[in-house]
Amino acid sequence: MSTTQTDRLREMLEPLTSAAGLELEEVAVTPAGKRRMLRVVVDSDEGVQLDVVAELSREFSAALDTSDVMGGAPYVLEVSSPGTDRPLTEPRHFVRNTGRLIKVQLAEGGELVARITGVDDEGLDLEVPGVKGRKPTARRLAFAEIAKARVEVEFNRKAPADTPDLDDDADGDTDPAADNAESTEEA
Numbered sequence: 001m002s003t004t005q006t007d008r009l010r011e012m013l014e015p016l017t018s019a020a021g022l023e024l025e026e027v028a029v030t031p032a033g034k035r036r037m038l039r040v041v042v043d044s045d046e047g048v049q050l051d052v053v054a055e056l057s058r059e060f061s062a063a064l065d066t067s068d069v070m071g072g073a074p075y076v077l078e079v080s081s082p083g084t085d086r087p088l089t090e091p092r093h094f095v096r097n098t099g100r101l102i103k104v105q106l107a108e109g110g111e112l113v114a115r116i117t118g119v120d121d122e123g124l125d126l127e128v129p130g131v132k133g134r135k136p137t138a139r140r141l142a143f144a145e146i147a148k149a150r151v152e153v154e155f156n157r158k159a160p161a162d163t164p165d166l167d168d169d170a171d172g173d174t175d176p177a178a179d180n181a182e183s184t185e186e187a
Contacts, residue, residue, distance in 0.1 A: 005029060005069065005070075006027050006028070006029065008069045009027045009029070009038070009040075009069055009070075010024060010027050012063055012064075012067060012069060013027065013040060013060055013063070016056065016059050016060060016063060017042055017056065020042075020052060020055070020056050020059075021044060022042040022043065022044045022048065022052070022056070023042065023043055023044060023092075024040070024041075024042060025041040025042060025043050025082060026039070026040070026041035026082075027039070027040055027041075029070075029075075032076065034074070035073070035074045035075055035076055036070070036073060036074075036075040036076070037075065037076050037078060038064075038070065038075050038076065038077050038078065039078045039080070040060060040077070040078070040079045040080075041079075041080055041081065041082055041086075042056065042079065042080075042081060043081055043082055045092075045095070045096055047081070048081035053079050053080065053081065056079055057077060057079040060077060060079060061077055064077065084151050084153050085150060085151075086150070086151075087148060087149065087150055088102065088149040088150060088151070089149075091119060091121065091143065094116055094119045094124055094149075097116055097151055098116045098117070098118065098119060099115065099116065099117075100115065100116060100151050100152075100154075101113065101114070101115050101151070101152040101154055102114065102115075102116060102149050102150065102151055102152060103149065103150055103152050104141065104146055104147075104148070104149045105146075105147045105148040105149070106145055106146065106147060107144065107145050107146065108145065112126075112128065112139075112141070113128075113129070113152060114126035114127060114128045114129070114139060114141075115127045115129070115136075117138070122142055122143065123140060123141050123142035123143050123144075123145070124140070124141045124143075124146075125138065125139075125140055126138070126139045126140070126141055127139075
């Protein structure tokens, strides 16, 4: 069984990511002119702080410098957290977005826009907004029924008076577009 470069990179970077209390979401190497771009995406249930991403980027860079996994050609290392446009593919992605509005393409066809109210091992509990003044309705959706899902960015969401604002992040930033922390280094 051959090991791909991405597998070797994951094997090298996973322990550093775990030690920082984060999860390694994605590793991708793509051509970028005469160089290559090594993109590493990390995440956690509490979100990712820019300082943590910068420190992790330095640790990744040091580990890559002592390894031959990237070969001798120049590359750019980019370490970031997932942006709001990231597809929701794992149950943990839905858990992290509980309270947020999502757009779901159903496996059977059709589309659904709803707010995640709960997540378990089998699927999602959703609140489907009411239409034309009607009250929202509850809906259960199994993971197997989901073809694609993404967070819908809300700029003017009003939080109910009796619940905390679910768009607030651990970093105190209420702008979901700012959730994508990023650090880039050249090697």
